[in-house]
Amino acid sequence: MKRLGLLATAAALALSVVPAFAADDVIIGVIYPLTGNSAPVGLDAKVAYDVTAEIINGTHAPLPMLMGKGGGLDKLGGAKIKLVYADSQNDPQKARAEAERLITQEHAVAVLGAYTSATAATISQVTDRYEIPFVNADSTSPSLSQRGLKWYFRTTPHDEMFSQAMFKFFADEGAKTGHKVTKIALFHEDSLFGTDSSNVQLKLAADAKIDVVADVKYRANSPSLSAEAQKLKAADPDAILPSSYTSDAILIMKAMHEIGYTPKAVMAQAAGFQESGFLAGVGPLSEGVFSRSSFALDAVKSRPAIEPVNALYKAKNNKDLNDNTSRQVTGLVVLADAINRAGSTKAEAIRTALIATNVPGNQTIMPWAGVKFDENGQNIEGTPVIQQVSGGTYHTVWPADVATQPAVWNVGK
Amino acid sequence: MQVALSGLLMGLIYALVAAGLSLIFGLMDVVNFAHGELMMVAMYAAFTLWQVSGLDPMIMLPLVALLMFGIGMAVYRLLIARALAVRFNKGMVQIFVTFGLAIFIRGAAQMVFGGEFRAVTGTALADRSWHLGGIFLPLPQLAAGFVCLLAFGGLYLIGRTEFGHALEATREDRDAVALIGIDRDRIFSLGWGLGAATLGVAGVMLAGFYYVSPNVGANFALIAYVTVALGGFGSLMGALVAGLLIGEVEAVTAQLLEPSLKQVGMFAIYLAVLMFRPRGLFGKI
Numbered sequence: 001m002k003r004l005g006l007l008a009t010a011a012a013l014a015l016s017v018v019p020a021f022a023a024d025d026v027i028i029g030v031i032y033p034l035t036g037n038s039a040p041v042g043l044d045a046k047v048a049y050d051v052t053a054e055i056i057n058g059t060h061a062p063l064p065m066l067m068g069k070g071g072g073l074d075k076l077g078g079a080k081i082k083l084v085y086a087d088s089q090n091d092p093q094k095a096r097a098e099a100e101r102l103i104t105q106e107h108a109v110a111v112l113g114a115y116t117s118a119t120a121a122t123i124s125q126v127t128d129r130y131e132i133p134f135v136n137a138d139s140t141s142p143s144l145s146q147r148g149l150k151w152y153f154r155t156t157p158h159d160e161m162f163s164q165a166m167f168k169f170f171a172d173e174g175a176k177t178g179h180k181v182t183k184i185a186l187f188h189e190d191s192l193f194g195t196d197s198s199n200v201q202l203k204l205a206a207d208a209k210i211d212v213v214a215d216v217k218y219r220a221n222s223p224s225l226s227a228e229a230q231k232l233k234a235a236d237p238d239a240i241l242p243s244s245y246t247s248d249a250i251l252i253m254k255a256m257h258e259i260g261y262t263p264k265a266v267m268a269q270a271a272g273f274q275e276s277g278f279l280a281g282v283g284p285l286s287e288g289v290f291s292r293s294s295f296a297l298d299a300v301k302s303r304p305a306i307e308p309v310n311a312l313y314k315a316k317n318n319k320d321l322n323d324n325t326s327r328q329v330t331g332l333v334v335l336a337d338a339i340n341r342a343g344s345t346k347a348e349a350i351r352t353a354l355i356a357t358n359v360p361g362n363q364t365i366m367p368w369a370g371v372k373f374d375e376n377g378q379n380i381e382g383t384p385v386i387q388q389v390s391g392g393t394y395h396t397v398w399p400a401d402v403a404t405q406p407a408v409w410n411v412g413k
Numbered sequence: 414m415q416v417a418l419s420g421l422l423m424g425l426i427y428a429l430v431a432a433g434l435s436l437i438f439g440l441m442d443v444v445n446f447a448h449g450e451l452m453m454v455a456m457y458a459a460f461t462l463w464q465v466s467g468l469d470p471m472i473m474l475p476l477v478a479l480l481m482f483g484i485g486m487a488v489y490r491l492l493i494a495r496a497l498a499v500r501f502n503k504g505m506v507q508i509f510v511t512f513g514l515a516i517f518i519r520g521a522a523q524m525v526f527g528g529e530f531r532a533v534t535g536t537a538l539a540d541r542s543w544h545l546g547g548i549f550l551p552l553p554q555l556a557a558g559f560v561c562l563l564a565f566g567g568l569y570l571i572g573r574t575e576f577g578h579a580l581e582a583t584r585e586d587r588d589a590v591a592l593i594g595i596d597r598d599r600i601f602s603l604g605w606g607l608g609a610a611t612l613g614v615a616g617v618m619l620a621g622f623y624y625v626s627p628n629v630g631a632n633f634a635l636i637a638y639v640t641v642a643l644g645g646f647g648s649l650m651g652a653l654v655a656g657l658l659i660g661e662v663e664a665v666t667a668q669l670l671e672p673s674l675k676q677v678g679m680f681a682i683y684l685a686v687l688m689f690r691p692r693g694l695f696g697k698i
Binding site: 035036037039040042043190216217218219221222223224225226227228230231246247250251254257258259260275276277278280281282283 | 416420423528529530534542551623626663664667668672674675
């Protein structure tokens with residue numbers, strides 16, 4: 001009994017010491033798939049967040065962006081951002097448990113995440129229950145911001161906004177160049193991301209009076225996608241609209257090529273198609289692939305912070321910022337700015353500051369109009385771009401004001 | 414027709430992956446949960462050799478097969494032999510040893526190679542197809558199918574040698590063979606080597622047209638277990654027939670029903686076999 005009492009005292013002491021010790025740092029929980037099939041994305045995200053935290057915390061020449069002057073959070077006496085990572089393994093249940101752990105054990109004042117929409121969904125349930133802000137930097141299922149959550153904030157545009165951009169691009173290009181898109185085929189994986197994305201695309205196609213000649217839903221991480229490629233070939237659409245993660249993106253491009261099918265156009269819902277692993281994995285087969293993007297690495301003229309931030313990231317990870325990592329940088333910057341403006345680590349104060357966020361686009365590294373949340377916590381100023389692969393990298397082709405190249409049709413022959 | 418052919422070619426790969434698993438299971442009643450991961454090792458070996466030498470992975474096939482043979486033997490000597498020697502809870506220990514090995518290999522691959530998806534590109538066969546009267550035959554897969562058949566031929570021939578008979582005898586009664594002077598440990602470790610070498614062949618051929626990542630094995634391992642159970646534990650012929658069957662069923666289900674349901678057909682057949690012929694199509698046990 002005596003020993004138990006001693007242990008209890010020691011434990012109480014330890015507990016009382018930890019928060020006091022941590023008071024200087026502002027702890028933000030970061031949940032990503034760090035192992036498993038989506039690990040490449042999660043590991044890149046970790047580098048992106050580490051680099052961003054260094055920009056916010058460190059001493060350096062000021063960067064031309066929000067929170068770019070360094071030195072920590074000035075309204076909190078120069079407090080430093082401290083990121084605590086957790087591995088969701090891309091499993092919604094593990095993500096839920098990790099979110100709880102970060103909040104209750106690590107005392108995170110806010111949570112960042114999560115890449116896949118299915119894990120963002122469970123994390124957002126936990127953060128709403130514990131009343132802790134969750135800034136979702138990069139999950140794009142429209143339904144995530146339609147659940148009336150109070151503590152959920154999404155900086156990235158969602159798939160409905162992305163898909164609208166695709167259809168707008170089709171219409172613009174049709175009017176300008178005569179390449180009309182009248183029939184499309186959907187190709188999407190069977191989890192939340194693919195399902196939501198295709199539902200929106202079905203609706204938008206109906207509105208635009210475009211025929212959906214095939215709607216191919218497939219099992220994510222299948223060993224083979226040749227039967228799926230066959231279906232797409234038989235439908236022969238003007239454009240294929242895939243919503244896939246990296247492994248399936250590689251497989252379907254290879255599978256289509258193997259059966260001698262060169263689609264007239266591929267308009268990807270980013271994700272796997274924007275990964276360097278995809279470009280390297282399929283090599284020349286990626287030429288001419290269109291993808292929506294929330295990022296434009298080539299928009300350096302209107303976004304002066306892109307070059308310095310990209311240089312810092314590249315020094316650590318030996319690759320350029322992409323659609324995912326750029327949004328992750330932006331997610332942390334927006335959250336850190338809100339905590340700073342709140343001047344407090346109290347959840348309610350941070351939430352109020354997030355609601356008041358109004359950042360112009362040129363203060364970020366994104367080609368967006370800006371960051372401003374609606375009553376559902378959705379950023380309504382995240383205007384997407386359309387990019388196309390040429391010479392092994394993505395170039396922005398739409399909208400005209402940030403485009404660096406004209407769109408090319410019927411390529412890859 | 415195209416669908417049937419694609420299914421057939423994929424089926425051959427499934428069959429060869431399953432053959433190694435079946436061999437080990439049939440020989441010593443050990444389910445190797447690290448099977449998919451060993452194949453992943455072979456794929457990374459092929460990828461690395463290609464990156465270093467620039468030669469087509471197929472040329473390096475014997476090298477990778479030999480390497481995998483060594484790895485298979487080492488796994489047996491260092492882990493499995495010890496797991497077999499425990500007195501209590503043998504089954505559990507074997508499961509956890511191979512399961513732990515799987516997680517270890519996957520973690521090691523992620524540490525050494527990173528989580529990136531990689532692919533062998535620019536080889537003589539890469540991304541090329543034969544066009545025959547409306548049907549496209551992708552060359553890397555065709556070559557893979559052919560080599561898989563050769564490997565099956567090789568396994569069959571090995572089965573007819575003295576070593577093969579020793580293997581068969583050890584399978585039948587592992588204690589009795591000791592009496593006639595067969596070194597059981599040696600046979601087992603050679604069996605593991607052979608099983609891993611089969612994976613080496615499958616991995617190299619797969620690397621010719623598939624992406625390489627630390628998790629690539631998991632996609633194939635599940636199908637390998639189903640293939641082995643369907644074909645019958647320890648039966649080479651069973652693995653071949655079941656592999657082809659699964660490849661076909663998968664392709665046809667995807668064509669007739671929703672592609673997202675393509676594994677339904679394969680598991681339906683598996684369940685039917687379990688119900689009506691639990692030992693598998695060609696099972697002896």
